[in-house]
Amino acid sequence: MSIRVLNLTKEYNQQRAVNQISLAVQPGEIVGFLGPNGAGKSTTMKIATGYLQPTAGTVEVNGFDVRTHSMDVRRSVGYLPEHNPLYLDLYVKEYLRFAGSLHGLHGSELNTRIADMIELIGLGREQHKQIGQLSKGYRQRVGLAQALLHNPPVLILDEPTTGLDPNQLAEIRQVIREAGRNKTVLFSTHIMQEVEAICDRVVIINRGQIVADSSLSALRSASASTGIVVVAEFEHDLTNPDLLASIAGVERVDLLGNGQYRITANPATDLRAAIFRLAADQNLTLVGLRQQENSLEGIFKELTK
Incomplete structure (x- = not known):
C-alpha cells in the first residue's frame, strides 16, 4: 500500500494533536481527509511527508518508513502544503525549473x-510572469504544478483548491482525478462538493481521532439508518408547530421560515404519509414535501459536533 499509518500519535508539549490513528491508502485511490480546523489533518500530512517526526506510531509512504528513510519518502511524494x-x-518557469532540479531533473x-x-495545470498565459504578480488561484496552480x-x-x-474560482475548480478537479488513475492521492479540503466530485473514500478526523473511514455510499447508508429528514412547506407558518412534533417517531422540528419546516424522525417512521394525514386532518395547505x-x-x- 502507498500510505500506511499505524497507531500514529503526535504531541506538542502537553497537547495531543493526533491520538493513535490508523489508516491506509492504496495505489490508484483518491481519499478525502476531512475534519474541523485543529482536528489533526495537517499534522498527519506533515508527518507523512517527513516534515514532522511522530511522537509514536508508524508511518510508511511508498514502502519507506518516515523515521528511517525520510529522503526516500520525500522523493516519493508530491506535496502541496496548506x-x-x-x-x-x-x-x-524559473520556479518550476528550480523545483525540478531539487528532484534531480535536468536538461x-x-x-x-x-x-x-x-x-x-493551465498556466500557459501566466508562465512568463513573476509569481508575486499572480492571483491566489494561479499561485495554487503553481504549487500543484511543483x-x-x-x-x-x-x-x-x-x-489544494483554496482560492480557485468555479472554472478553476472544475479544471483542478479533473487534474486530480486524472492523477488518481495511477497515483495514490490523499487530500484535505473544507469543500464538501470537492470530496463528492473526486473521492473514492472519505476519512474524517475529529480532535485527533478518526471518527469515520469508508466510501461515500457506505457513509450515507450508515447515516440514513440513524434517522430520516423531510422538509415540509405549508402555505403559511403554522400557528401551532407542535402539531408536527406530535407525530409518532418525530425527534426534532426546525423552522426554516416562509412556512417551511425540517422534520427529523427515526428511520422506522413513514414520515411523509404522516405529514399528509396531519395536513388533511388539520385543514392545512401543504405545498411541498421532500425527503x-x-x-x-x-x-x-x-x-464532528
Missing part, C-alpha cells in the same frame, strides 16, 4: 516536464 510556500520574486527531461505541467513535476507515485495535497438526502456536510457536522 500554506503554499512560493518564491514570489521568481518567474513561474531536456526537465524542460519537457515543465512544459507538460504548464499545459496540464507537486506533480517529478511524477511522484504519491500526492499529498492540503487544501432530504443525507448530505456529506450533514454527516460531517454530526460526526
Whole structure:
C-alpha cells in the first residue's frame, strides 16, 4: 500500500494533536481527509511527508518508513502544503525549473516536464510572469504544478483548491482525478462538493481521532439508518408547530421560515404519509414535501459536533 499509518500519535508539549490513528491508502485511490480546523489533518500530512517526526506510531509512504528513510519518502511524494510556500520574486518557469532540479531533473527531461505541467495545470498565459504578480488561484496552480513535476507515485495535497474560482475548480478537479488513475492521492479540503466530485473514500478526523473511514455510499447508508429528514412547506407558518412534533417517531422540528419546516424522525417512521394525514386532518395547505438526502456536510457536522 502507498500510505500506511499505524497507531500514529503526535504531541506538542502537553497537547495531543493526533491520538493513535490508523489508516491506509492504496495505489490508484483518491481519499478525502476531512475534519474541523485543529482536528489533526495537517499534522498527519506533515508527518507523512517527513516534515514532522511522530511522537509514536508508524508511518510508511511508498514502502519507506518516515523515521528511517525520510529522503526516500520525500522523493516519493508530491506535496502541496496548506500554506503554499512560493518564491514570489521568481518567474513561474524559473520556479518550476528550480523545483525540478531539487528532484534531480535536468536538461531536456526537465524542460519537457515543465512544459507538460504548464499545459496540464493551465498556466500557459501566466508562465512568463513573476509569481508575486499572480492571483491566489494561479499561485495554487503553481504549487500543484511543483507537486506533480517529478511524477511522484504519491500526492499529498492540503487544501489544494483554496482560492480557485468555479472554472478553476472544475479544471483542478479533473487534474486530480486524472492523477488518481495511477497515483495514490490523499487530500484535505473544507469543500464538501470537492470530496463528492473526486473521492473514492472519505476519512474524517475529529480532535485527533478518526471518527469515520469508508466510501461515500457506505457513509450515507450508515447515516440514513440513524434517522430520516423531510422538509415540509405549508402555505403559511403554522400557528401551532407542535402539531408536527406530535407525530409518532418525530425527534426534532426546525423552522426554516416562509412556512417551511425540517422534520427529523427515526428511520422506522413513514414520515411523509404522516405529514399528509396531519395536513388533511388539520385543514392545512401543504405545498411541498421532500425527503432530504443525507448530505456529506450533514454527516460531517454530526460526526464532528
